Amino acid sequence: xxxxxxxxxxxxxxxxxxxxxxxxxxxxxxxxxxxxxxxxxxxxxxxxxxxxxxxxxxxxxxxxxxxxxxxxxxxxxxxxxxxxxxxxxxxxxxxxxxxxxxxxxxxxxxxxxxxxxxxxxxxxxxxxxxxxxxxxxxxxxxxxxxxxxxxxxxxxxxxxxxxxxxxxxxxxxxxxxxxxxxxxxxxxxxxxxxxxxxxxxxxxxxxxxxxxxxxxxxxxxxxxxxxxxxxxxxxxxxxxxxxxxxxxxxxxxxxxxxxxxxxxxxxxxxxxxxxxxxxxxxxxxxxxxxxxxxxxxxxxxxxxxxxxxxxxxxxxxxxxxxxxxxxxxxxxxxxxxxxxxxxxxxxxx
Numbered sequence: 001x002x003x004x005x006x007x008x009x010x011x012x013x014x015x016x017x018x019x020x021x022x023x024x025x026x027x028x029x030x031x032x033x034x035x036x037x038x039x040x041x042x043x044x045x046x047x048x049x050x051x052x053x054x055x056x057x058x059x060x061x062x063x064x065x066x067x068x069x070x071x072x073x074x075x076x077x078x079x080x081x082x083x084x085x086x087x088x089x090x091x092x093x094x095x096x097x098x099x100x101x102x103x104x105x106x107x108x109x110x111x112x113x114x115x116x117x118x119x120x121x122x123x124x125x126x127x128x129x130x131x132x133x134x135x136x137x138x139x140x141x142x143x144x145x146x147x148x149x150x151x152x153x154x155x156x157x158x159x160x161x162x163x164x165x166x167x168x169x170x171x172x173x174x175x176x177x178x179x180x181x182x183x184x185x186x187x188x189x190x191x192x193x194x195x196x197x198x199x200x201x202x203x204x205x206x207x208x209x210x211x212x213x214x215x216x217x218x219x220x221x222x223x224x225x226x227x228x229x230x231x232x233x234x235x236x237x238x239x240x241x242x243x244x245x246x247x248x249x250x251x252x253x254x255x256x257x258x259x260x261x262x263x264x265x266x267x268x269x270x271x272x273x274x275x276x277x278x279x280x281x282x283x284x285x286x287x288x289x290x291x292x293x294x295x296x297x298x299x300x301x302x303x304x305x306x307x308x309x310x311x312x313x314x315x316x317x318x319x320x321x322x323x324x325x326x327x328x329x330x331x332x333x334x335x336x337x338x339x340x341x342x343x344x345x346x347x348x349x
Contacts, residue, residue, distance in 0.1 A: 007032060026071075033064055099125070103195050107149050113312075120310035121149060127309045128152040130217040132205055132233055134181040135159070136284065136294030137223025137247050137301060139171035144302035146189040146196055150309070153189065154217060156201035157181045168291045205229055210236045219308060221301050222246040223294075225283055227275050234259065234268035238344045244268065245304050245316075247297050251287050252326035254297035257335065258304055258316040261344035265317035266337040270344065293325050 036053045043049060099107070099121075110116045110124075129150050131138050134157040145153050161172045161184050169181075176184040182200035189198050201213070214220055214236050222233045222244060230246065237244040238261050246268055247256035261267045300321070307313050320333045339345050 033067075037061065037064070100195070103149070106193075106195070110148070115312035116306075116310050120312065123309050123311075124149045124306065125151045127219065128154070128217045129219045129221065129305060129309075130154040130156070130214060131221045131223070132229065133157055133222065133224040134169075134171065134185045135165065135223065135225065136168045136249065136289065137298040138185070138221075139169045140295045140298030141221055141223060141301040141305070142185050142189055143171055143192060144299055145305060146193045146198075148302065148306050149193065150196065150305075152197045152199065152217075154199040154201065154213075155182050155185050156203065156205050156213070157185075158202065158204040164285075168289060168294050170295065205232065207232065211240065214242055215240055217242065219305060220244045221305060223248075223298065223301065227281075230268060231275070235343055238262075238267045243308060245301050245308070247301050249289060249293050249297055250282070250284065252290055252293065253322065253324050254293055255320060255322045256297055256300050256304070256316065257320045258308065260317050261337060263317070264337065266335050267341060267344040270338045270341045271320060271335045273338070273341070290325060296323065296325065 037057055039047075039049055039053055041057050045055070104111070107121050110121050111118050113120075116124075127150050129145055129152070131142055131145070131153065134142065134155050138155065138157070142153065142155060157180075159181050161169075161177050161179050161181055163174075163177055165172055165181075166174060166177075171188045172181065172184045173188075176187070180200075180202040182202045186198045186200045189196065203209075205213070210232055214233075220233060220237050220242055222230060223246075224230060224233070225248075230248075234244060234246070236242075237259070241262040243258060243260040243263075244267075245256070245258050247254060249255075257271065259266060259268045259271075261270070300323075304316055307315050318335060320335050322331045322333065324330070337344065
């Protein structure tokens with residue numbers, strides 16, 4: 001019997017060293033016990049193996065019965081705990097507006113910033129931000145909004161992940177080619193920060209749904225690549241009094257500004273009253289784009305969003321930032337509200 005017990009201890013110790021799961025180690029010990037019992041029951045009484053393992057099956061059966069009782073008790077206790085705990089719950093939810101210890105640790109670098117602090121991080125947690133487009137600009141913006149702890153992040157996009165996207169759309173992955181971009185983005189954002197809520201909308205933003213969707217958010221980020229959507233988002237945001245951070249990129253150049261006519265700034269149409277003629281502004285697919293450029297401008301969008309929500313620093317209202325990555329130059333252009341703007345001017349509405 002001592003030989004079998006020594007072998008069982010050796011198997012358990014080897015499992016610990018090799019980091020074998022406990023459940024598998026128990027199965028190995030159970031297999032050894034079964035082999036010994038079978039040897040006692042099947043082999044003749046004078047057999048050397050039977051004598052070496054105790055010569056009698058009854059002590060081993062008793063050991064097995066005790067082990068079965070213990071394991072059965074543990075299984076029943078686990079089942080009772082599972083019934084008493086809601087599925088998927090790992091800890092009680094904190095009161096509204098408060099932080100779990102893991103969140104405090106996660107956002108510590110924000111909280112020690114004088115311009116953000118605890119109150120600013122609470123505002124981020126309470127904020128709801130909608131990102132229109134999960135492409136080149138949306139990718140870094142969404143990741144940094146998630147990392148910053150924005151409580152609710154909506155993302156709307158009708159496209160699916162394509163191989164050509166992965167040169168610059170860093171929120172997606174090769175394994176998710178063919179998946180709707182909003183669900184691919186949700187996977188990446190929740191993997192980065194499980195403490196946020198992500199609302200994916202796999203559809204195109206249109207006249208019928210834009211107002212009801214945008215109305216539910218505090219701030220909108222627009223990184224789309226077509227003018228119809230840009231002007232639609234601007235009109236709805238101006239009508240609802242929602243601040244809009246809009247950006248665009250092409251080849252080596254990007255631009256970004258904050259449009260908030262409700263608080264005295266211009267809207268997008270104040271700055272760009274006339275749409276370019278068809279074909280005058282080529283898309284990224286037609287003209288190309290440097291891979292890190294949307295990362296630079298998209299990260300700026302997230303930075304401006306954090307500042308807008310927390311009240312830190314000076315935002316881009318009334319200023320259009322143009323970044324030329326090819327020559328590493330950034331220019332700032334003052335932009336103003338137009339009285340004759342059909343969206344936010346004195347004659348609008």
